[in-house]
Amino acid sequence: MDAPVIRPLLAGGEAAACADMLAHSDPWRTLGLGRTALLAQVEDPSRERYVALAGDALAGFLMLNLQGAFVGYVQTICVAPAFRNRGMGAALIAFAEERIFREFPNVFLCVSAFNHGARRFYARLGYREVGELTDYLVAGQSEILLRKTRGPKLP
Numbered sequence: 429m430d431a432p433v434i435r436p437l438l439a440g441g442e443a444a445a446c447a448d449m450l451a452h453s454d455p456w457r458t459l460g461l462g463r464t465a466l467l468a469q470v471e472d473p474s475r476e477r478y479v480a481l482a483g484d485a486l487a488g489f490l491m492l493n494l495q496g497a498f499v500g501y502v503q504t505i506c507v508a509p510a511f512r513n514r515g516m517g518a519a520l521i522a523f524a525e526e527r528i529f530r531e532f533p534n535v536f537l538c539v540s541a542f543n544h545g546a547r548r549f550y551a552r553l554g555y556r557e558v559g560e561l562t563d564y565l566v567a568g569q570s571e572i573l574l575r576k577t578r579g580p581k582l583p
């Protein structure tokens with residue numbers, strides 16, 4: 429597959445299309461996050477939001493939180509089902525790492541414990557599982573905190 433074009437989310441209908449993609453996919457379905465809540469997240473201007481395009485098609489979505497305590501946080505990554513298993517997710521993570529490591533020494537993210545495919549995906553990309561957050565998003569489900577580091581924050 430040709431490398432995707434990854435660029436900032438445009439104002440207008442793109443946020444709605446991204447929210448639709450998330451709302452129809454796990455882990456958000458299992459977690460019970462509906463389209464309204466997801467659209468509010470996608471539209472949050474305090475986050476850096478990107479889309480991946482394969483030709484004209486919306487193939488993926490990436491949202492970064494570059495504020496707060498565990499800074500360098502990949503809040504959301506999703507590849508549209510028709511484009512999975514072709515390297516698109518790895519390209520989005522490479523993009524996120526390039527962006528985050530320019531300013532911060534850590535990339536953090538959370539993955540739902542039941543999301544075994546994604547856990548394999550992150551392990552292969554060099555992410556270490558550093559903790560389990562029980563009952564974090566919803567009761568009965570754990571989120572696993574992942575980290576890739578280039579070194580300590582202080583010299």
Ligand SMILES: CC(C)(COP(=O)(O)OP(=O)(O)OC[C@H]1O[C@@H](n2cnc3c(N)ncnc32)[C@H](O)[C@@H]1OP(=O)(O)O)[C@@H](O)C(=O)NCCC(=O)NCCS
Nearest residue numbers: 454455505506507512513514515516517518538539546549
């Ligand atoms: C997790 C997710 C982002 C991965 O994206 P992806 O585009 O499918 O990932 P990649 O294609 O880079 O890698 C996934 C698989 O494709 C294979 N692959 C990678 N590049 C490939 C290529 N060029 N040709 C064929 N296969 C390839 C990998 O070996 C991997 O296989 P495995 O996991 O079965 O061992 C995607 O599955 C997704 O959006 N899932 C739903 C949302 C989700 O779970 N998000 C994460 C929440 S934390």
